[in-house]
Amino acid sequence: xxxxxxxxxxxxxxxxxxxxxxxxxxxxxxxxxxxxxxxxxxxxxxxxxxxxxxxxxxxxxxxxxxxxxxxxxxxxxxxxxxxxxxxxxxxxxxxxxxxxxxxxxxxxxxxxxxxxxxxxxxxxxxxxxxxxxxxxxxxxxxxxxxxxxxxxxxxxxxxxxxxxxxxxxxxxxxxxxxxxxxxxxxxxxxxxxxxxxxxxxxxxxxxxxxxxxxxxxxxxxxxxxxxxxxxxxxxxxxxxxxxxxxxxxxxxxxxxxxxxxxxxxxxxxxxxxxxxxxxxxxxxxxxxxxxxxxxxxxxxxxxxx
Amino acid sequence: xxxxxxxxxxxxxxxxxxxxxxxxxxxxxxxxxxxxxxxxxxxxxxxxxxxxxxxxxxxxxxxxxxxxxxxxxxxxxxxxxxxxxxxxxxxxxxxxxxxxxxxxxxxxxxxxxxxxxxxxxxxxxxxxxxxxxxxxxxxxxxxxxxxxxxxxxxxxxxxxxxxxxxxxxxxxxxxxxxxxxxxxxxxxxxxxxxxxxxxxxxxxxxxxxxxxxxxxxxxxxxxxxxxxxxxxxxxxxxxxxxxxxxxxxxxxxxxxxxxxxxxxxxxxxxxxxxxxxxxxxxxxxxxxxxxxxxxxxxxxxxxxx
Numbered sequence: 128x129x130x131x132x133x134x135x136x137x138x139x140x141x142x143x144x145x146x147x148x149x150x151x152x153x154x155x156x157x158x159x160x161x162x163x164x165x166x167x168x169x170x171x172x173x174x175x176x177x178x179x180x181x182x183x184x185x186x187x188x189x190x191x192x193x194x195x196x197x198x199x200x201x202x203x204x205x206x207x208x209x210x211x212x213x214x215x216x217x218x219x220x221x222x223x224x225x226x227x228x229x230x231x232x233x234x235x236x237x238x239x240x241x242x243x244x245x246x247x248x249x250x251x252x253x254x255x256x257x258x259x260x261x262x263x264x265x266x267x268x269x270x271x272x273x274x275x276x277x278x279x280x281x282x283x284x285x286x287x288x289x290x291x292x293x294x295x296x297x298x299x300x301x302x303x304x305x306x307x308x309x310x311x312x313x314x315x316x317x318x319x320x321x322x323x324x325x326x327x328x329x330x331x332x333x334x335x336x337x338x339x340x341x342x343x344x345x346x347x348x349x350x351x352x353x354x355x356x357x358x359x360x361x362x363x364x365x366x367x368x369x370x371x372x373x374x375x376x377x378x379x380x381x382x383x384x385x386x387x388x389x390x391x392x393x394x395x396x397x398x399x400x401x402x403x404x405x406x407x408x409x410x411x412x413x414x415x416x417x418x419x420x421x422x423x424x425x426x427x428x429x430x431x432x
Numbered sequence: 433x434x435x436x437x438x439x440x441x442x443x444x445x446x447x448x449x450x451x452x453x454x455x456x457x458x459x460x461x462x463x464x465x466x467x468x469x470x471x472x473x474x475x476x477x478x479x480x481x482x483x484x485x486x487x488x489x490x491x492x493x494x495x496x497x498x499x500x501x502x503x504x505x506x507x508x509x510x511x512x513x514x515x516x517x518x519x520x521x522x523x524x525x526x527x528x529x530x531x532x533x534x535x536x537x538x539x540x541x542x543x544x545x546x547x548x549x550x551x552x553x554x555x556x557x558x559x560x561x562x563x564x565x566x567x568x569x570x571x572x573x574x575x576x577x578x579x580x581x582x583x584x585x586x587x588x589x590x591x592x593x594x595x596x597x598x599x600x601x602x603x604x605x606x607x608x609x610x611x612x613x614x615x616x617x618x619x620x621x622x623x624x625x626x627x628x629x630x631x632x633x634x635x636x637x638x639x640x641x642x643x644x645x646x647x648x649x650x651x652x653x654x655x656x657x658x659x660x661x662x663x664x665x666x667x668x669x670x671x672x673x674x675x676x677x678x679x680x681x682x683x684x685x686x687x688x689x690x691x692x693x694x695x696x697x698x699x700x701x702x703x704x705x706x707x708x709x710x711x712x713x714x715x716x717x718x719x720x721x722x723x724x725x726x727x728x729x730x731x732x733x734x735x736x737x
Contacts, residue, residue, distance in 0.1 A: 248550065266570075
């Protein structure tokens with residue numbers, strides 16, 4: 128896949144995901160509550176939609192249909208959007224800007240932003256437990272996917288990672304703690320996004336194991352790349368561009384092992400990602416391109432400085 | 433049911449619910465994260481466990497087994513506990529005390545309390561999508577119940593009610609707005625607790641409609657009783673005893689229509705509750721006793737003053 132083919136691919140997926148997000152909120156058509164506006168503000172325009180794109184790519188790789196995958200892709204993105212709104216709150220990272228725009232609590236107030244996050248998290252589970260999903264997939268599978276997604280989002284995953292990250296602020300931490308945080312705070316939802324896509328598509332156990340390995344490596348790579356770009360003053364996804372949370376000392380890979388070792392670790396993870404996908408050849412082209420995209424910008428930026 | 437029989441009934445249910453909550457968290461045995469401690473702090477010792485008791489009572493009335501009902505009762509209580517933690521935060525009601533104890537953010541800090549609430553909300557869905565539940569009930573039914581619970585907890589229910597309540601602070605509101613808030617903020621989860629119990633037990637459509645009517649009346653009665661006791665300086669459930677949120681002007685029934693009319697409305701709702709349960713005779717004894725308990729304390733307190 129050339130660079131421009133990949134850019135177009137991302138754009139097409141993003142449009143499909145945005146349309147599906149709009150459809151999933153159509154049930155609230157005419158809803159005039161401020162909290163609904165705040166939820167929409169957290170969801171749109173969004174970033175590059177990498178997580179839901181991973182759900183689609185992993186699912187399509189195993190023969191899944193986009194229309195079956197989209198509700199789960201949307202639920203993953205809603206959980207990501209909720210986590211960003213809560214993470215930006217003054218009680219957490221206290222960010223005024225996100226992707227160059229005022230954060231939700233700056234626009235709607237802290238209480239409303241808190242509730243908008245709660246609303247998005249709840250809506251994720253409401254969406255994938257609904258009749259539209261049940262018409263397409265066996266109920267047992269849908270339950271299993273809800274169980275996995277809530278595991279990834281809960282204290283064994285995202286919430287747990289955020290909590291340890293919060294406690295690590297302004298503390299001296301070691302590499303193990305940084306990896307612990309990264310694997311949960313960022314990795315768990317990326318892994319779930321990929322595994323859910325594969326399972327919707329009916330991936331066999333051996334394939335699911337392999338793709339899960341890929342997901343684990345990618346999740347960690349994603350956060351290390353973000354850390355490196357942050358340390359260099361740019362970001363991999365644009366998601367934290369112009370954030371002002373740098374007053375806090377956060378637990379990051381480069382801050383603990385230095386930027387040289389962090390870059391080496393990222394390259395190692397990139398090779399591990401490739402190795403897991405190798406057996407699938409062209410079938411894995413999209414997942415491979417996403418992984419390359421995540422890693423390459425950090426490496427290029429590093430080399431340019 | 434005599435007063436002492438009812439007190440014993442509540443105590444027995446409470447013990448069963450507390451044991452089930454402990455069992456449901458056993459999967460996190462050995463978890464030393466602060467956020468997990470904060471989640472436990474929000475769950476234990478808890479209040480009277482009225483909502484999960486309603487799930488059990490509604491389910492048992494239609495022949496449901498306690499062991500099938502308990503996971504759902506626990507999920508309802510987790511959502512209640514999360515909503516309390518978030519509601520007490522400075523960005524919301526800013527309460528320092530809850531049931532005579534320091535609120536979660538006073539003990540663990542705001543960020544950790546925020547995450548503990550997120551964790552409890554997520555855990556509710558994790559619990560009822562798990563294999564223990566699936567072994568007992570058809571997957572289609574479990575999905576339907578997750579859909580209902582997330583509806584009640586989301587912007588069409590609890591989150592929506594909280595949001596309008598937040599906007600109504602220090603505003604002049606009418607009765608319709610107060611009822612709108614009450615029906616969502618308090619009523620939706622009470623209604624869901626009851627409906628979920630009935631559906632786990634396999635209640636027939638006609639019975640489900642009738643018990644839903646009862647749930648709607650009870651949910652509104654619950655909040656009006658709470659408002660009346662609040663206005664008189666005591667609380668129906670002890671849940672908001674010694675809260676210090678009275679600096680804010682909140683949208684309550686007595687503040688809008690006066691305590692006399694609020695009490696009349698409560699008595700009317702009490703009669704409507706009784707009327708829906710009447711066809712079930714002794715089978716509805718427990719639900720009836722809970723409804724009476726909710727209403728009677730407010731009425732007694734009103735008459736005593």
